[in-house]
Amino acid sequence: MGAEAAFGSFRIALDIGSNDPAPAPIEVARDVDCCRLAEVARLYRLVLQTAPDCPGLRHHVDLLAKGSTLAELASSLMAVSGDVRDDRQTAARLFWARAGGNPAAFAAAWRRASGLADFVAELARRPLARDNILRALFPFGVDPHDDDAGPAWGYRLWAAEIDAVLARVSRRFARLLRAFGACVVLTLDLDPDADPLLLDATVSALREQRYRRWRLLLHGQAPAGWVAPADPRIVRDEAADRPRWRRGVLRGVLRPGEILSPHALGTIALAALRRPRTAAWRTDEDRIDPAGVRSEPMLHRSAGLVLRRDREDATGRERHLPLVLLHRRVPVRPPSTIVDDRAVLPSVSLVIATRDRPGLLQRCVDSIRRTIASYPGAVEIVLVDNGTEDAGALDLLERYRGEGCVVKRRPGAFNWSALCNSGAESAHGEVLVFLNNDVECFRDDWLDRLVCAVQQENVGAAGAKLLFADGRIQHNGVLIGPGTVAAHRVDGVAEAEPVRRSVSAVTGACLAVRRTVFVRQGGFDESLPVTWNDLDFCLRLRRGKLDIVLAADSVLRHDEMGTRTPDHAPENVAQLASSLRIIRRKHGRGLRRSLCRDRFLHPFLLAESGATRLDSDVAPRLLVVLAMGGLTLTS
Structure with a gap:
């Protein structure tokens, strides 16, 4: 029986595995x-x-x-x-x-x-029947960094549950992998200054792999006194590429201090069978101490184990196996790649809707003026007044008008979309930056970084990282779906991701867009006066094949709800329900299709937690991910 025939019942077999009446102990x-x-x-x-x-x-x-x-x-x-x-x-x-x-x-x-x-x-x-200790202990998800609000073993128990599921899958498909699994060829780069203990840990973990079809190629000069174990699969690099490896080859690189999970190679080999044309797989990683205690998961990053298919017909995209299959003794921070061209930056219009609250407005505008002096292009400030009655605020608006700001009067019921659209009509900049009047700028490069991100041709809109007054992250992108679930991402797990990355949406509290793109999209939807208007705009941009980017190197402070009451306050419930009906009508189909809740969110992170907590119910989602052979990389 061929590999494809053997895989005919792959998904069914995994589903059976998830309902195993006698699951293996953790x-x-x-x-x-x-x-x-x-x-x-x-x-x-x-x-x-x-x-x-x-x-x-x-x-x-x-x-x-x-x-x-x-x-x-x-x-x-x-x-x-x-x-x-x-x-x-x-x-x-x-x-x-x-x-x-x-x-x-x-x-x-x-x-x-x-x-x-x-x-x-x-x-x-x-284990009890239908045992799920994680769900019982952490009904709202596991916070891997929190030792005070829950047991200190939270992440370790979560990781152990993942390992137990992988062990069951490995046993179930052991025969299939022995017959059709690719050979994994890993190169270990030696360094004479390397720590022999780290080398021993890396090689020992490789020799403990449940999947046996691997070779380790030693490259470089070993540290004094270190001798490779006597294993026929560990060879010098000149012994590579043996002709009998006819079942395909997956190649990767190991470094001293990188410890593979016992099921790492088998899990990737199984994904390679499921996706025969995929070019490469990336995994997640965490930290491990000499006692074997794991912590600090780093999810969906450029770190982790990478295996590439050594075959010319591997034309598919890279895929992400969202599993912690590599444990690192020595932390490594991947370099950030930023396209940053300050030589020619376009003119910018900052559009701010405001009403009364002179203290907020003055703090916002004065902080903008202090921080944009070094911006190389022209900058104008457009203030859209929504019927201010406060005498101090009226005097402040007249003062700003005399100092060169554009002040546009638009009284009536509050409609953020209409106010911003009106401000955009009076603006002259090539880039429009919509700001709330409860935002404060405190870094001189915030506008440079934001505009650099949005002026890329494939980018529709860009947002900034927003902080609370105490320094906690308030917004690092918006997570959407499935359905009409939306939450600000605060990055409790993946805090070291690149400073420029794609997200599903960004908040209108700070949203930058090129004028041409804004006009082509028809601006903000004025039938959404308060909520979901910024997210609707981002979803329309994404439907038009444009990226939404979070420029995490552009940092502002945001006094959230400084100008309005929460969405779920009694007086706002009717308006919120109306907005959700509109969103379901416009984007319902796209919001329902999401394995990972949000296409840019790791499948084991909970959107409603702002990406700070891991899902307690890991097995069903893990089995689906394995059946798919990993997820297509989206960022």
């Missing part, structure tokens, strides 16, 4: 904390039928660390529970049923137990 090499965490959580669910709160979880895990047994913990919890009566066998049947055990097997299991507490402890040591 595999946590050298990480006892995760095992204890799972055991305590199961005890709570068996005895108290609830998930432990953080203090309770920490307390019981600490007791285990100090020498208490799981049976002793079970006994103390049963003392709290009202389910344990004099008839201990009846209580054991109750716990057995809660664990999803086969009723016919109960008698044998009860005979083997030395007592009720030992019986319950034994149940807690193995």
